[in-house]
Amino acid sequence: MKFLYRSPRCAVLCCALSFNALADSPVQLPQMRISADEQPATGLQLDTQGSTGSRLGLTPRETPASVSVVSRQQIEQRGAANTQDMLSGVPGMNAAASPGFAGFVSYRGFSGAQITQLFNGISVQYDAIAARPVDSWIYDRVEAVGGPSSFLYGAGAVGGSINYITKLPSRTESFNEGRISYGAYDSTETSFGFNHALNHGDGPRHYARLDVSHTTSNGYVDREQRDAWTTAFSLLTDFNDQLSHTLAYEYQNESVDSPYWGTPVLNPLGGKMEVDKSRRFENYNVADGRYEQRVQWLRSILDYQLDEHTSLRNTLYHYNADREYRNLETYAYNSNNTQVDRSGILLQRHAQELNGNRFELLHHNSLFGLDSQWSAGIDYSHNVMTSYPRSVSGSAGSVNPDDFDPGSFWDLPGMSRGFAKNRSNQVDTWAMFLENRLQLTDRLSLLSGLRHDQIDLQVTNYRAVTEANPAFFQRKYRPTTGRLGLVYELTPAANVYVQYSTAADPPAGILTTASYGQVRDFDLSTGNQWEVGSKFDYLDGRGSATLAAYRIERKNLSTADPNNPGNSLPVGQQSSRGVELATSLRVTPKLLAEGNFAYVDAQYDEFYESVGGRQVSRKGNSPTNTPDKVANLWLTYDLAPSWQVGGDARYVSSIYADAANTRYAPAYTIFGAFVGYQVDADTRITGRVRNLTDQVYARTTGSTQLYLGAPRTFELALQTRF
Template sequence: MSPRSIAACLAVATCLAPNAAMSGPAAPDAVELDMLEVTATGAPAPRGLNLATPAPSASRLGLTPLQTPASVDVIPGAVVRERGQITVNEAVTQNGVGIASTASPGTGNSAFSARGFVGTNSVMRLYDGVRLYTSTQTFPFDTWNVARIEVLRGPASVLYGEGAVGGVIDVVPKRPTFTDVSEARVGFGSDYTRRVAAGSGGPISDVLAYRLDVSRNAGAGWLRPNGDFENLAVSGSLLYRPSADLAVTLSNDYGDTAPERYWGSPLVNGRVPRILRDTNFNVADSEIRWRDNWTVLKAEWSPSADLSVRNVAYRMTSDRFYRNAEGSAFLPATGLVQRSLFAEIRHDQEQIGNRLDATLRGDVFGLPSRTVLGAEVNRIRYRHINNRPYGGTDLVDPFAFVPGRFINLAGTAPGYENVVDQYALFAENRLVLTKELSLVTGLRYDAPIIRGADLRAGTRFRSDFEALSWRAGLVYQPRPDVSLYAQVATAVDPVGNFVSLQPAQKDFRLSTGRQVEIGAKGLFWAGTAEWTLAGYRIVKDNLVSAVPGQPGVGVQVGSQSSQGFEAALSLSPWENWRLDANLALLHAQYDDFSQTVAGRVVSYAGNFPVDVPERVANLWLAWAFAPRWEARLGVQHVGPMASDFANLLLRPDYTLLNTVLDYRPDPGSRLSLRVYNLTDEVYAAARGGNATSLLLGRPRTVELIYDVVF
């Protein structure tokens, strides 16, 4: 395929040319269809890094990644589904640069490591540009309704508040357009996996359009017993556009998932024997259930060419339930497995909020300027019901396993309730200094207030925090399709998730972070090939150290730093071939961190942070080897990680191979044979429920999927 042919395909996929992107975001009436775009050979249109496509998650100024002094990934939903990535976790880690999964049931099967920092307190999750303030992120989980995923790497508190030292991941769902489209999917796979999904959208009238997506997945799972899973996702939205300058969208997204009840496999001599790989040591009456509902009313009004106003009002409810034996340890003396941490927990949460901002365009001292001014408020009510302390143990035979029943020693009752009120003011500006040089700045002030109540002890507390975050970056474009940039940014992280803050943490200060980043990015071959390079250093202060013998108590000390290099490349090196690759190399360490262990102070300075890999790489190679046929090979490599502060428990690196073979009977349909973990590698996907266990990744599995657009 020639560069000219690829350029034509990119145009079909609505990727903007570099020169067009320089003038700002796409026109209000522009729509991006998530359809099965095909070339004359029947192969899907390549999409690349999307450097010239506006990325709202990285800036509210309507900038493209080329115009933004930061590292930004834009991952189209069509690419995600072509590569067989069923979950958001897979889509982010197998396509994003330097992002590794740290997911477990305790994090809602959705948590990430980015640039040396880990978890929901440092790597923020958004849905359609709005943050979900949860202690356990469980929605969204399915990629069927995803229009695109945007990843902003590095501090982002200036955009979204506390909790984004490592970066931000924004899942943008499909929304209504005034073009008719209907699509469906059916699939079957290993372990009785079944998948079915359908979506439809288009105009109801000249001023009203709709979108509806439903997906359901279920299966027996590869673990025995309690490895079965099922989930349902429903997304619906209405767009009212009475004129070109006004659009109002009402949407509701619902998710109900019951994942596999798996908290890890016990280590035997430092590893999990293959003979125990498929055994799930949870109890017979275990249960995990997550229900989320998300309602949003969004209004966008542009009364003039120089002014745009946006308002987003939302309400989210989450109901989560856990009843599991979360810990397991192999006892060499007896050859038995001891189970522990019998925990029954329910989360009940409601979040209500509103964000209002205005974009102003004009001149400052004769220089073109674009400014966003805004305010955000929200209230979160979070109730935690539990059976603390999570006691109880029993012994099971790993080779003649009988699941047994849940042990509840303390009884389950309401534990605590927190109410969090958050207020924020923010501003962004882009000032065009010369034709080639622009200055992008941002400022945000946050004032969260936490009111906590211990429902058992009858005590209450209040904590007031303040945080000021800022960033400033220069972008130099010697050519319209090449950018060189430098940025300085600050961020704040909470001492724990605000919604679950404990009395022992109420007087802690916010952890603070600062980053320096330089980079370059560009397009070549008439915009059909794209590349990015970035180098950075981040320092985070005010870490928290536990006090032994006093659960939930700690002191605030220390610092952590990371520095690294990231690169990405997307191109078509030969006719009918497409290559997408990225690499992240990282050195992260505790600079000043210690704990008192067995009566003596132990320093962890110089050690690797927990759950942080020092290298992450992805490669996707696509080959349209015949008319209507295309093969894909994905390679995902994640370096070794530490499971403890002392770095005595290390998880080895792993490399996964995923393959896809597509056949297109006609331009609107695709039959895909997918093989995950082709080499059947046994690998640790995350830490287990305790220090003596590991969560293993799935073995080799096969699925056959049929997609159709009509």
């Protein structure tokens, strides 16, 4: 298969040539393709144009899939401090993990690399780390689509895709805004933003937006301290009525001293996993433990309207990230729970750079006399990840939890200073994609999508060369994935849909970090989903709801060989089936209720685990850290024109810590409440309490430890526009 571009340099040249050639045409440019202008939205936003469930700019109601949107207004109303908090608005989604896998998400029975997390529609192919919690101030919204979606975003996404969408300039208003807050454990936020037109009159028109946030916290465990800056700047230029360009830059700088990795579980191990609640705030990491990251994004987005039926978009992007770890990460009690054995010594650095270009064409016409919308394009990316791990196996010694010196990382046995390059993974991806919506009748529409990827993996080893770790190896993958869906409009406010979709993803790990053993004998895993559902309004439009039922299968799984960790073993098949419900209801003019519930039955259909050199079947068991039930509820009540109160509740069922399903962390329910006072039209003061009952609960599990959620905390915030 031949493609238009041969290198990133050619992509840049093509973008520049198209810019120069199209600058003088006089056709009207559509606002939908280039504007971030939106009215404040509540509820499920079934009729708000999205960008994640389809490339055609369809609304969730028009899309034959589960598409969830958490708007900026909902982020602020619910007090979502970071991207993980934002995800609780998505039915069935559970997002939480220790710093080593801080981007971990469980969705529709799958997790890890089987969930694609996008940044403005771009995948960095390193989601478990790159998608760690980021302060929410710079984001306009988050969108999610459930189930296989490789046909939209490439390899991965068996369980679903998440898209974090950054704020961009608005043409319709000029404002300055700010937010300051203080909370428990000396948590602070100082955030500022502005949106302004830079000029008026004839000629090109420029609009700028800047959002900056600085947060600090002492952490809810001993000795943990966090300091983070997030910045997003964008410049929108309308050269004329049909040509527009957006330049967007983002920068994140985060550092955490003595990051918390978890709390050891009391012995004997087996059944319900419990911690010593009196040691809830203990931190067994070393005193000079460290996590830090520096992330930069640069996007150049060119929009051009050829005529009233056809538009073009070209997105040129650059991503650069450096991350460093210096930690003692694993803790376990001795047999009588009097000493904590510490292990997991790791010094790590990741250096990743991603460059790419995406060209898209939208066309609206008729096909066989029927109304038809088309999206087609070419996507290229060049992704290089270099890792510098230095780890020491075995115990780092035991400490008395009643009184211990955490010690220094550099005093740990076997550790030395300096980073040693391990290997570089280069992933080059070419893709062609096509999507169509055909209006078969006044009520019935057909949505189809197809994507073909050419993925080339090349890995260079900088360490000792062995049979299991050669100096160089490469693999090529050629997946083709798609979706076919029907939407039937029962009434203008209610529909039903059915869809079938497929996905392809790496069998073990992800390609940007894959070792020789993980990919040597394996092709990409494949997945497919059947889904039926309905989206409708009720009670004369005061309420809206979505309902979905699905079944997903993933084949050709693999896992690390316990007798030779550098190699992988085939383990067969995994599947899930479930239902999801979301609703929003204006119960009275003063009371708004929003909530969602999801149930999933996830299991290994074929899975043999090596135990003591013997293969043991885990067929029928549930994957680890996968709750079968997740529910959320938000209530908001207007006491008076200036006063508002509200509460929220979140339930997550128990999760297993091992493939044998012999150990589990119990279910939990946490509650929150807030009171808000509207000082004037532009200024609001909010007091908020999280985890009202001070519940001790585990957000995720490890083999010998639990990663505990935050205790009861308070926050007082002032937000204003001026």
